[in-house]
Amino acid sequence: MKGNPISRFFARLRFRCTIKKDESTNVIDSMVKARRLYKELSLAAHPDKHPDRITEAEDLMQRITASRHNYEELLSLKKEVELKLR
Amino acid sequence: MNIKTLLTNLINSLLDGSFERMKIISQMNAAFKEYFTTGEFNRLCKVSISQGNSAFAHEMSSLWIRSGFKISVENDSSLRESEINELSAYITDNAAFVRQLMAMGFDTLTIKGKTTGVSKSYALKKFANLNQYYIR
Structure with a gap:
């Protein structure tokens, strides 16, 4: 690395x-x-609650289940649920 | 190899990565204590370095006496194996953290009840998705 200390x-x-x-x-x-x-x-994004946007809800539900042990990923998914399903 | 080189290598292998390890352990202990005292988590856990299982060793493992990453549950009455499995899942499902531990020389994750002795050990290399990159 160049430059003085x-x-x-x-x-x-x-x-x-x-x-x-x-x-x-x-x-x-x-x-x-x-x-x-x-x-x-999982309650908010359950496909039964969103019959008009079932493919989006199923995709989100799969990702929520896969990230159920990762808080940061769940937080980013929460924003996605709010944007796409509400 | 002369005695000076031997001693140098021994000290290097003993101290290699120590500061990084101590930093992560003290951070985790402080967070566990905080969550316990605020009542958000009912188990008080303490993280420490323990001896690892030589069967779980990998290329980046440090000496077996300090290759274990131990989480000890201090208030362990009624601690069940299912609870240990669940606690371990939060670590083993996080591949980035598993790789971070492996890079620091850890190879064994141990979760143990302090007084009951209920304990389970896991090989970190199984959860890092690096199978094709290992020689052993």
């Missing part, structure tokens, strides 16, 4: 700010909160 230090600091947060936090959030969110989403 101070600019290298700030470059490293900027890099640390941009990298994704640690996956361990997501694992513990999942242990604590994923079950409740999974139940909420």
Whole structure:
């Protein structure tokens, strides 16, 4: 890496700010909160509740079931459910 | 190999990745404690380094005495095996975290009740979807 030590230090600091947060936090959030969110989403996106948009609901339901142990993925699916099915 | 090189290699293998490991373990312990004290999670879990199972070793494993990633459930009365399986699923279903653990030299995930001794161990390499990249 080029530059003087101070600019290298700030470059490293900027890099640390941009990298994704640690996956361990997501694992513990999942242990604590994923079950409740999974139940909420599986009720909201159940294909029986959306007979007019059944293919979208089935696709979302499959993805919700596959991500039932991952809180971050469930959170992004929640936004999708709100956009597509409400 | 002379004695100096041997000692250097030994120290390197003992300290390799230690700071990264300690960081992740202390982060997880702090989060478990927080969720327990706020009442969001009814089990108090503690994460530590333990000995691993040599049958679960892979190319990135560190020494067997420190290749285990242990989650100990402190208040473990009425802890059932199904609950252990469920806790483990949150780790084993997250391939990114499994790979992160493997890159830090862990090969065994152990979930254990502190007093009851109910315990289960899992080979991390089974859950990383890296089968074709392993020699052993």
